[in-house]
Amino acid sequence: xxxxxxxxxxxxxxxxxxxxxxxxxxxxxxxxxxxxxxxxxxxxxxxxxxxxxxxxxxxxxxxxxxxxxxxxxxxxxxxxxxxxxxxxxxxxxxxxxxxxxxxxxxxxxxxxxxxxxxxxxxxx
Numbered sequence: 001x002x003x004x005x006x007x008x009x010x011x012x013x014x015x016x017x018x019x020x021x022x023x024x025x026x027x028x029x030x031x032x033x034x035x036x037x038x039x040x041x042x043x044x045x046x047x048x049x050x051x052x053x054x055x056x057x058x059x060x061x062x063x064x065x066x067x068x069x070x071x072x073x074x075x076x077x078x079x080x081x082x083x084x085x086x087x088x089x090x091x092x093x094x095x096x097x098x099x100x101x102x103x104x105x106x107x108x109x110x111x112x113x114x115x116x117x118x119x120x121x122x123x124x
Contacts, residue, residue, distance in 0.1 A: 037096040039089040
């Protein structure tokens with residue numbers, strides 16, 4: 001587990017950048033799976049990109065983790081902006097939600113309407 005008592009440049013290099021990359025890839029994967037099953041909503045909104053700025057939620061990706069670090073809470077928690085999925089655009093919504101999102105997305109919770117990418121780690 002990363003040592004969160006590192007100097008700021010090292011903390012950014014070993015913790016912040018990998019987490020930011022992981023949540024970006026995670027959210028793009030949701031949009032890609034939706035696209036494979038017929039929903040082009042994420043693609044049309046420019047969310048199928050590895051640009052992390054498109055996926056950062058100001059509160060969940062910046063404010064909450066920063067506060068937890070400043071308060072030395074012992075853990076980190078946060079989320080990204082969820083990629084929009086319009087279930088009406090899926091070719092077969094029931095099947096696609098079961099077989100597409102639940103089996104082929106990066107997490108088993110990918111089909112939830114309120115899904116957000118959550119991450120946690122020890123900050124001790």
